[in-house]
Amino acid sequence: MKKMLSERILVVERERIIAMDIDHILRVSGYSHTTLAYSYDEAMGKISSSRPDLVLIDEQISDDIDGIDAGTKIIEMFQIPVLYLSSSSNIKDRQARRDRYSHYLHKPFDAAQVSSSVKKILSRTRK
Numbered sequence: 001m002k003k004m005l006s007e008r009i010l011v012v013e014r015e016r017i018i019a020m021d022i023d024h025i026l027r028v029s030g031y032s033h034t035t036l037a038y039s040y041d042e043a044m045g046k047i048s049s050s051r052p053d054l055v056l057i058d059e060q061i062s063d064d065i066d067g068i069d070a071g072t073k074i075i076e077m078f079q080i081p082v083l084y085l086s087s088s089s090n091i092k093d094r095q096a097r098r099d100r101y102s103h104y105l106h107k108p109f110d111a112a113q114v115s116s117s118v119k120k121i122l123s124r125t126r127k
Contacts, residue, residue, distance in 0.1 A: 008033040010052040012043040029115040040070045056083045075101040081121050
């Protein structure tokens with residue numbers, strides 16, 4: 001039986017099927033405290049109330065705000081690490097923010113990539 005981990009993870013993805021797939025990957029990887037949000041506004045509400053340890057956010061979360069800007073606001077307001085889920089290979093997007101809170105995962109990704117990225121980021125934040 002896999003050990004369940006206590007870290008809280010918020011997945012912000014406007015495509016519900018992708019959000020549910022990421023949620024499943026995280027739960028199979030042992031992360032039992034995952035929450036889903038499908039918009040920036042919903043994400044901000046959930047961050048305020050649950051204070052996750054990590055936010056995974058799609059770079060194209062809405063028409064009003066992109067994931068890079070949303071992630072930047074999350075980092076500035078809450079000092080929570082953000083894993084950007086990017087379908088763009090544009091290096092400018094990846095250099096938009098380079099610090100200990102910003103991380104990138106290029107779509108399409110597989111379960112092992114999601115799991116190892118999350119594990120690596122959370123192990124860094126525990127130090």
